[in-house]
Amino acid sequence: MSTPSTSDRVAVITGASGGIGRAVAQRLAADGMTVVVHYAGNAAAAQEVVESVTAVGAKATAVRADVADETEVAALFDTVEQAYGGVDVVVNTAGIMLLSPLAELSLDDFDRMHRTNVRGTFVVSQQATRRLRPGGALINFSSSVVALALPTYTAYAATKGAVDAMTAILAKELRGRDVTVNAVAPGPTATPLFLDGKPQDAVDQLASMAPLERLGTPEDAAEVVAFLAGPARWVNGQVLRANGGIA
Template identity: 65%
Template structure:
C-alpha cells in the first residue's frame, strides 16, 4: 500500500459521512469506514467502495470512547500502513427549545459532538502522517441561530474552537485542519422530525433554492483533503448555498 493515501471517516455508515467515504475512495484513497452502531450499513458502504474498485474496511467506534478511537487508528495503521486524512463526520442532533431540553439529551450531544471531536482530534494530532489533513464538522446554524438548535449549536461552536486551535498546534507538520459547516442538507439527521412545509421553507432560503446534498459536502471535503486544497488551513467553510 506504499504511496496510497489512507483516510479515517467517522459517521460513515450514512449521510454526509457515507458520501465522503465514497468520494475519497473514488479519488484513490484507502478508507476506514467508521460507524457507531449501524454495522450492516457500514458493510454496505465498504461493499459499494470495493465494487467500484476502491479499498475500504469498516471499524466500529463510539467517537466519545478514546480506546475505541485509538483501535480505529490501530486498524488503519495495521491494514494500510498509516493515516493521512481524518474526517470526523459523526454527529448527534436533538432539537428542542432551551426551556424544554432534556439534559440527558444535552449530555448525549456533548459526548458525540464535543468530546467525540476532541477525542478524534487528539488521536489525529498524535498519529497523522506529516502533510495530512483533518476535517471536522460544524453547522451553518452557528451563524443562522435557528430556534430549537441551542444544544446542537453549543456543541458545534465548540467544534469550531477546537479546530482552529488544532490547526495552530500542528505548525511545522504541514497538516491542514479545517471545519466544514453545512447548511440544511438532505440527510436522515436533518430530515427526521420535520414536516414537508418546514423542509420546503428551508430549501427555499439559500439563493440556490434547494437543500444541499451529501455529495455537495463530500466535494468540499475532497477539495480540503487533496493537494489542491492544501493552502486552506484553520478555516470554517460554510457550505450552504449562500444561506448566510
C-alpha cells in the same frame, strides 16, 4: 510541504455508515484513497458502504468504535495503521442533532449531543494529531446553524461552536507538522439526521432560504471535503460554509 498522490492516502471517516459520511467515503474513494468506514452501531450499513467503494476498485474496510471512548478510538487507529501503514486524512462526520427550545431541552439530550459532537470530535482529533502523516488533513464537521441562529437549535449549535474553536486552535498547535485542520459547515442538508421529525412545510421553508432554492445534498458536502483532503494545502484553520449562500 508534501503533497502525496491521493492514491497513496488512507482516510478514516467517522460516522461513515450513512448520510454525509457515506458520501464522503465514496467521494474520497473516487479519488483513489483507501477509506476506513467507521460506524458506531449499524454494521450492515457500514458494510454496504464498503461494498459500494470496493465495487469501483478502491480499498475499504469497516471498523466499529465509540467516538467518545478514547480506548476504542485508539484501537481503531491501531487497526488502520496495522492494515495500511498509516493515516493521511481524518474526517469527523459523526454527530447527532436533537432539537428543542433551550427552556424545554432535556439535559440528558444535551449531554448526549455533547458526548458525540464535542467529546467525540475531541477524542478522534487527539488521535489524529498523534498519527497523521506529513501532508495530512483533519476535517471536522461544524454547521451553518452556528451563524443562522435558528430557534430550537441552541444546544446543537453550541456543540458545533465548540468544534469551530477546536478547529482554529488545533491548526495552530500543529505548526511545523505539515498537517491542515479545517471544518466544513453545511447548511440544511437532505440527510436522515436533518429530515427526521420535520414536517414537510418546515423542510420546504428551510430549502427556500438559500439563493439556490434547494436543500444541500451529502454529495455537496463531500466535494468540499475532497478539496480539503487533497489539493487545498493552503487552506488551514478555516470553517468553510457549504450552504448554497444561506449565510
